[in-house]
Amino acid sequence: MKNTLLLISLVIGLNISAVEAVEAGNINKSIRKEVKASLRRKKKQKKQKRRFLNKYYGKSHNGLKHK
Structure with a gap:
C-alpha cells in the first residue's frame, strides 16, 4: 500500500515538474x-535613416543634393 502511494506521488510530482518546465520554456x-x-x-x-542620409548627403553629390 505504501509503495503504491509512493509511486503515485512520484508520478504526480514528475508530471507537475514537467508541466512547469514546459511553461518556463514557453515564457523564454x-x-x-x-x-x-x-x-x-x-x-x-x-x-531607413541611412537611406535618407544617403539620399541627401550621398557620395556621388558633393554636399547637399537639394540646395
Whole structure:
C-alpha cells in the first residue's frame, strides 16, 4: 500500500515538474520572440535613416543634393 502511494506521488510530482518546465520554456520563447522583433525594428529604422542620409548627403553629390 505504501509503495503504491509512493509511486503515485512520484508520478504526480514528475508530471507537475514537467508541466512547469514546459511553461518556463514557453515564457523564454516569447521573450526571445519579443527581443528579435525589437532588433528587427531597430535594424529597419537604422536602414531607413541611412537611406535618407544617403539620399541627401550621398557620395556621388558633393554636399547637399537639394540646395
